[in-house]
Amino acid sequence: MKRIISIALSAMIALTLLVLPASAAGYKAGEYEASAQGMMGPVKVKVSFTEDAIAAVEAVEQQETEAIASPAIEGIPRQIVAGQTLAVDAVSGATVTSTAILTAVEDCVLQAGGAPEALKLAAGPAQVEKKQENMTTDVLVVGGGIAGLSAAMSAADAGAKVLLIDKMPALGGTTAISGGFLIAVDSETLKDSGKDDSLERMLNWWDYVMNYNEEGESLYPDRERLIDVLKDTGKTVDYLAANGVVFSGAFEFGDYVCAATEGRGSALVQFMEKSCTDKGVTIVKNCKANALVQKDGQVVGVTAETEEAVITIEAKAVVLATGGLSQNADMMAEYAPGLTYAVSQAAVSNTGDGIRMALEAGAELYPESWGALNGTAIAAAYAAQIGEDAKKLVPDAYLSVNAQGNRYAREKGEFRAALAHDMLKDNQPPYFMILDASDAALQTTLEAGLALGETFKGTTVEELAQAIGAKPEDLAATVKQYNAYAAIGKDEAFGKEAEALIALAAEGPYYAVKLYPTLFGSASGVVTDLQGRVLKADGGVIPGLYAAGEMSNRPFYRKNYVLAASLGLYATMGLRAGAAAAEMLK
Numbered sequence: 402m403k404r405i406i407s408i409a410l411s412a413m414i415a416l417t418l419l420v421l422p423a424s425a426a427g428y429k430a431g432e433y434e435a436s437a438q439g440m441m442g443p444v445k446v447k448v449s450f451t452e453d454a455i456a457a458v459e460a461v462e463q464q465e466t467e468a469i470a471s472p473a474i475e476g477i478p479r480q481i482v483a484g485q486t487l488a489v490d491a492v493s494g495a496t497v498t499s500t501a502i503l504t505a506v507e508d509c510v511l512q513a514g515g516a517p518e519a520l521k522l523a524a525g526p527a528q529v530e531k532k533q534e535n536m537t538t539d540v541l542v543v544g545g546g547i548a549g550l551s552a553a554m555s556a557a558d559a560g561a562k563v564l565l566i567d568k569m570p571a572l573g574g575t576t577a578i579s580g581g582f583l584i585a586v587d588s589e590t591l592k593d594s595g596k597d598d599s600l601e602r603m604l605n606w607w608d609y610v611m612n613y614n615e616e617g618e619s620l621y622p623d624r625e626r627l628i629d630v631l632k633d634t635g636k637t638v639d640y641l642a643a644n645g646v647v648f649s650g651a652f653e654f655g656d657y658v659c660a661a662t663e664g665r666g667s668a669l670v671q672f673m674e675k676s677c678t679d680k681g682v683t684i685v686k687n688c689k690a691n692a693l694v695q696k697d698g699q700v701v702g703v704t705a706e707t708e709e710a711v712i713t714i715e716a717k718a719v720v721l722a723t724g725g726l727s728q729n730a731d732m733m734a735e736y737a738p739g740l741t742y743a744v745s746q747a748a749v750s751n752t753g754d755g756i757r758m759a760l761e762a763g764a765e766l767y768p769e770s771w772g773a774l775n776g777t778a779i780a781a782a783y784a785a786q787i788g789e790d791a792k793k794l795v796p797d798a799y800l801s802v803n804a805q806g807n808r809y810a811r812e813k814g815e816f817r818a819a820l821a822h823d824m825l826k827d828n829q830p831p832y833f834m835i836l837d838a839s840d841a842a843l844q845t846t847l848e849a850g851l852a853l854g855e856t857f858k859g860t861t862v863e864e865l866a867q868a869i870g871a872k873p874e875d876l877a878a879t880v881k882q883y884n885a886y887a888a889i890g891k892d893e894a895f896g897k898e899a900e901a902l903i904a905l906a907a908e909g910p911y912y913a914v915k916l917y918p919t920l921f922g923s924a925s926g927v928v929t930d931l932q933g934r935v936l937k938a939d940g941g942v943i944p945g946l947y948a949a950g951e952m953s954n955r956p957f958y959r960k961n962y963v964l965a966a967s968l969g970l971y972a973t974m975g976l977r978a979g980a981a982a983a984e985m986l987k
C-alpha cells in the first residue's frame with residue numbers, strides 16, 4: 402500500500418533541539434533519490450538537502466504492508482531529519498523496511514557529497530520535555546482494530562461521548578492485514594447465498610478442528626461462552642452491513658460460512674472508521690495508552706502519550722481493545738513458552754499492552770495462554786527475497802522432517818493448521834522440508850536461502866543431514882522409507898494421499914528448507930464476563946473496565962484455531978462491551 406510521508410525540517414525544529422555534526426555539513430543542496438529492497442519490493446526515498454542539513458526525507462514509492470511497515474515508514478524518516486543522523490534503530494517487527502529506508506537515505510547522502518559514516522555516529526536529537534494535557538470523555542476505547550471500532554460504534558449508538566485512541570499512525574492493527582472474513586451464523590446479510598450458516602454446522606466444524614490431535618481434558622473451549630457469542634455473529638454482520646461495511650458474499654473455509662468483506666481487512670477498518678466518525682466518535686492516532694487510572698478500585702481513565710504530550714484521559718468507562726500479545730517476545734515466553742519457535746503474523750502493535758495494563762489493575766489472566774495457530778510458512782525474510790517462488794515452498798508435496806531427520810506427520814494436513822499443530826506436539830524443532838534438484842528453476846530459489854541460513858544443501862542425503870545437524874543414517878532411513886511409500890502409492894505411516902507422495906530423486910544435490918508454525922495472534926487475555934466486563938481473581942468486576950478482541954479470547958479455542966474464527970467473535974464482544982460501558986453511565 403502506497404503512502405507518501407513528508408517530514409519537513411521546519412516542523413521538527415520546533416520540537417527538537419537539532420544537533421548538526423560538523424562532518425555532515427557541506428552537502429550539494431538539492432533533491433536526491435535512491436531505492437533499497439524492502440519486504441514487498443523496492444522502497445524508494447527522496448531526500449532534500451540544504452547545504453548543511455538533511456531537510457526532508459520522503460518514502461515516495463513502496464508496496465510494504467501498511468499495518469506492519471507504517472511505523473518504520475513514518476518514524477525512520479522523522480528520526481533521521483530530527484537527529485541529522487543515520488544512527489537510528491530499526492523498528493521492531495519492521496526491520497527489513499527500516500533497513501531499506503536507512504540504506505536508501507545513505508545512498509542519497511553519498512550522492513549529495515555527504516559522509517554517511519559520520520552520520521552513523523551522530524547522536525540523535527536532544528529530548529524535549531513533553532507538555533501535560535488533559536482530556537475528558539464518557540467512554541474511552543483503547544485500540545482501533547475490529548474489537549475497539551465495534552465498541553466505539555455501539556457506545557456511540559447508546560448516546561455516549563466516545564474517544565478512541567490508537568498508538569499507531571493508522572487504525573486497524575491485525576484487523577487491517579486480515580482477510581476480512583467474519584464468521585456469520587444465521588445472518589440476514591447472507592440469507593440468499595443458499596449456504597448452510599446454522600449454528601449446528603459451525604459447531605460441528607469447531608469440534609472437529611479443536612479435537613484434532615488432542616487428547617485429554619481441556620479448559621477450552623468454554624462451550625457456553627462460545628455458543629453464546631457465535632449465535633450473535635450473524636446479527637453482528639447485519640449490524641456492520643447496516644453501518645457501512647460492504648460484504649461481497651458468503652465464503653466457506655471449512656464446513657462453515659463467513660461474510661467476506663469487499664476489500665478485505667484494510668477496507669473493513671476504513672468502513673468502520675468512517676462509521677465511527679459519522680457517529681461522532683473522536684479518534685486520536687499516534688496516542689499510546691500506558692496505564693489505567695483507578696480511584697477507589699474504579700477505573701476512571703488512562704495515562705497516555707503522543708510524541709508531544711503526556712495526556713491524562715478522564716473517562717467514566719474504559720474499553721481495552723489493544724489486540725493480543727503475540728508480538729511481545731517476553732510475554733510469549735512467559736505465558737506461552739511452548740510457542741517460542743512459532744512465528745506471529747499479527748500486526749507489530751500486538752505487544753500485549755492492554756493485557757499488561759489490566760493485570761496491573763487487578764484483572765485475572767486466563768490460564769494456559771496459547772496462540773492462534775493458522776499454518777506453516779518459510780521465514781518472512783526468505784519469502785521476501787524469493788518473491789512469487791515462495792508459493793511453491795509449501796509442505797504439501799514434500800517430505801517434512803524434524804531436527805532429528807525423522808518424519809513426524811502427514812505433510813498435507815487435514816486442514817490448514819494441522820501440520821503446525823503436529824509440529825508443536827512433536828516439539829523437536831527446527832523443522833525442514835526436504836527437496837531434490839529436479840526443478841531447475843526452484844533450485845535457484847533454494848540456493849538463495851543458503852546465505853540467510855534458511856536453506857541447507859548436501860550433495861548426498863547424508864551430507865544434507867550433517868548440514869541440518871541430524872544423524873546421516875536417520876535422515877537416509879527417513880528418505881528411503883518415504884521413497885518406498887511413494888513407489889507403492891501408499892503412506893503406511895501417516896496416510897498422505899498418493900498424489901502428494903513424490904519420491905526424492907536418486908541423485909543429489911538435496912536441500913532442506915526451514916519451516917515454521919505460524920500464528921494469526923495469541924489466544925490469551927484477561928477474564929471477562931459475557932458483556933466484556935473485566936473480572937478479578939475472586940470473580941468480582943473491576944468497575945469501569947471492559948475488554949474485547951484478542952485482549953480476551955482464550956476461552957474460544959483449544960490448542961487449535963479455526964481459520965477466520967476471530968473477527969466475527971471479536972466484533973460481537975466489542976459491540977457488547979461498548980454497549981455495556983455506555984449503559985453503565987445511565
Ligand SMILES: Cc1cc2nc3c(=O)[nH]c(=O)nc-3n(C[C@H](O)[C@H](O)[C@H](O)COP(=O)(O)OP(=O)(O)OC[C@H]3O[C@@H](n4cnc5c(N)ncnc54)[C@H](O)[C@@H]3O)c2cc1C
Binds near residue numbers: 751
Ligand atoms: C494475516 C492474517 C489474516 C487474518 N485473517 C482473518 C480473517 O479473515 N478472519 C478472522 O476472523 N480472523 C483473521 N485473522 C485474525 C484477526 O485478524 C485478529 O485476531 C483480529 O483482527 C484481532 O482484532 P483486535 O481488535 O483484537 O486487535 P487488532 O486488530 O490488532 O487491534 C488492536 C489495536 O490496538 C492498538 N493498540 C495496541 N496497544 C495500544 C496502546 N497501548 N494504546 C493505544 N492503542 C494500542 C493497535 O495499534 C491496534 O490498532 C487474521 C490474522 C492475520 C495475521
